[in-house]
Amino acid sequence: MARKLILCALALAAAAPAPPPALTLAVPPGQLHEKLRRLVGDAYAAATQTKLADALWDGDSLDVLKATPPDLAVVNGAGLLTGCKSGQFRKLDWGKLGRDRYLAPAPSDCGAGLYLAATGLAWDAGKFQAPPQWADFWDVTRYPGRRGLQRTARGTLEIALLADGVAPGDVYRTLGSPDGLNRAFRKLDQLKSFIQWWDQPAQPAQWLAAGKVLLTSAPAEGLNAGPKKKLVLQWNGSLVTVASLVVPQAAPHADAAAIALTLANDPARQAEFAEATGLGPAATQAVDLLSPEVRATSPSAPENLKGALVVDEGFWAANGAKLEQRFADWLGKG
Numbered sequence: 001m002a003r004k005l006i007l008c009a010l011a012l013a014a015a016a017p018a019p020p021p022a023l024t025l026a027v028p029p030g031q032l033h034e035k036l037r038r039l040v041g042d043a044y045a046a047a048t049q050t051k052l053a054d055a056l057w058d059g060d061s062l063d064v065l066k067a068t069p070p071d072l073a074v075v076n077g078a079g080l081l082t083g084c085k086s087g088q089f090r091k092l093d094w095g096k097l098g099r100d101r102y103l104a105p106a107p108s109d110c111g112a113g114l115y116l117a118a119t120g121l122a123w124d125a126g127k128f129q130a131p132p133q134w135a136d137f138w139d140v141t142r143y144p145g146r147r148g149l150q151r152t153a154r155g156t157l158e159i160a161l162l163a164d165g166v167a168p169g170d171v172y173r174t175l176g177s178p179d180g181l182n183r184a185f186r187k188l189d190q191l192k193s194f195i196q197w198w199d200q201p202a203q204p205a206q207w208l209a210a211g212k213v214l215l216t217s218a219p220a221e222g223l224n225a226g227p228k229k230k231l232v233l234q235w236n237g238s239l240v241t242v243a244s245l246v247v248p249q250a251a252p253h254a255d256a257a258a259i260a261l262t263l264a265n266d267p268a269r270q271a272e273f274a275e276a277t278g279l280g281p282a283a284t285q286a287v288d289l290l291s292p293e294v295r296a297t298s299p300s301a302p303e304n305l306k307g308a309l310v311v312d313e314g315f316w317a318a319n320g321a322k323l324e325q326r327f328a329d330w331l332g333k334g
Contacts (some may be wrong), residue, residue, distance in 0.1 A: 012063035021253040023260055029056045030276065036074055039080060039114070040245065043263035049107045052260065062088060069250035071257040072115060077313040080244050084110035089246040090254060092261075099266055103300055105310045106282040111244030112261050113282035115273065116298035118308065119155060121239030123219035124208050125230040133153045134163035134237050137215050148204050148216025151197035153327035154316055155239050158309060159217060160187040165183055168309040170223055176315065181323075185330060195330075199230040205231055222280030232298065236307035240299055242282070274298060 023044065023099035026225075027036045033056065041052035046297060057064040062083050065073055075083065083089040085276035089110040101109045102152055106113020121134055136143055137159075149156050158171050164187045166174050196213055198204055204218035208231055220238070222232040249255045265269075271289035280300030287300050295301050299308070316323075 020050040021071075021256050022050055023052045023071040023253055025052055025054045025260075026057045026070040027054055028074065031300045035273060035277055036114070039263045039269055040072065040074075040260060043266050044260040045150070047259075047263055065248055066250075069248040069252070071247065071251045071253050072260060073246050073248060074243060075111065075246055076243055077241050078317065080108060080111040080202045080246060080314045081317050083093060084108070088249055088251055090251070090291050092247070092258070096243075097262060097265075101284055102282050103280075103284055103287075104304070105240060105305075106244070107241050108244065109244075111197060111246050112265065113242045114245050114264060114300040115243050115270075115277075115282055116240055116280035117243065118220040118233075118235070118238045118280070119150075119213060119217055119306070120220060121234040122204055122208060122223055122231055123215050123234075125232045127214065127331065131232070131234055132215060133234065133242045134159060135165070135223055138163050138187070139309070140191070140194055145194075145214030146196050146212060147191060147194050147214040148196050148198050148207055148218070150217055151331070153201050153323040154320065155217070155311070156188070156327070157184045157323065158239060158311075159237075160184040162309070163187060168237065171309055172312045172315045176319070181326075185326075186261065188330070208254070220297060221276075223297070235304040238304070240305065241311045242310075274300070 025037065025040055027033050033264045037054045039056065042051065044052045055070055062079055066088065091109050092112060094107060102113055103116070105116065121132060121137060123132060132143070137147060149159070159174055161174055161180070161230050162168065163169050164183060169250060175184060196207065198207070198216070204216040205222050208216060209211045218233065219231050222281050223233055245261045247254055247261065251257050265283045265284045266291055267285040270283040270286040274281045274286065274290060275294050278297065280298045282300070287295065287298065290298055298304060
């Protein structure tokens with residue numbers, strides 16, 4: 001009898017499903033660390049009653065993810081492109097995930113968009129009667145004052161061409177030609193003596209509030225977190241990037257990680273994340289859950305995405321090093 005009981009117990013144990021594994025999420029350090037951990041981890045915990053552990057990494061070098069592969073990682077567009085091309089990240093099954101659950105810029109071969117960020121033309125609403133455009137940014141006769149731009153070729157060259165009348169859909173084709181690249185630098189030459197270069201995302205809002213610049217490029221989320229003045233962003237001609245969740249090729253629990261990746265697309269959780277950060281949700285239905293105030297300043301709102309330029313990560317992967325060097329040389333000239 002005892003032998004039969006033992007055999008029954010072993011049979012039941014073998015038939016019982018294994019408990020969900022505790023996954024490891026790699027998140028770049030910084031202000032978003034805790035919010036990203038909650039966005040991904042809380043969704044997984046709610047569905048599986050299993051906590052998701054997190055691990056910091058430097059956010060710049062994919063070598064960190066190779067050393068101790070996590071189950072999931074949050075990467076920027078450049079990291080996604082590099083890791084996918086090298087085979088470091090798994091290809092995603094979009095037949096199961098459903099591309100229609102994500103905004104157009106968010107799905108890719110290896111990455112599921114987690115949030116959208118935008119950089120655009122910002123100003124103090126009290127100083128302009130009509131919303132300025134990038135062309136007005138260059139018009140120092142009509143609008144005298146200092147201008148703010150990020151100290152990098154990436155983004156700045158696109159802005160120069162947009163200001164020179166190039167349509168968003170033609171920017172990278174133009175920038176990829178010698179004549180188009182020279183055109184961008186000629187445009188920057190016109191404004192060089194008026195530019196105050198920023199390096200930290202918080203600087204544009206601070207400079208606008210202090211009156212140090214009249215117009216500046218600025219991260220959209222930084223305006224909401226800045227000093228309490230009516231700082232406004234021009235969405236037409238804004239530059240949009242996507243941060244994504246990926247599953248490393250060597251992930252210890254790849255199947256469970258794919259489930260967690262799907263859960264992170266929950267519209268309600270993404271909307272809550274967007275409300276707390278000012279970043280745009282990647283889930284299609286999340287936009288409709290945003291408050292009117294947050295939707296108005298969200299990179300994900302269709303009305304804001306309409307005139308935006310999605311940054312071409314492939315272009316910058318192929319050309320970034322030489323363009324940044326030319327930009328640095330240009331900056332060093334008197």
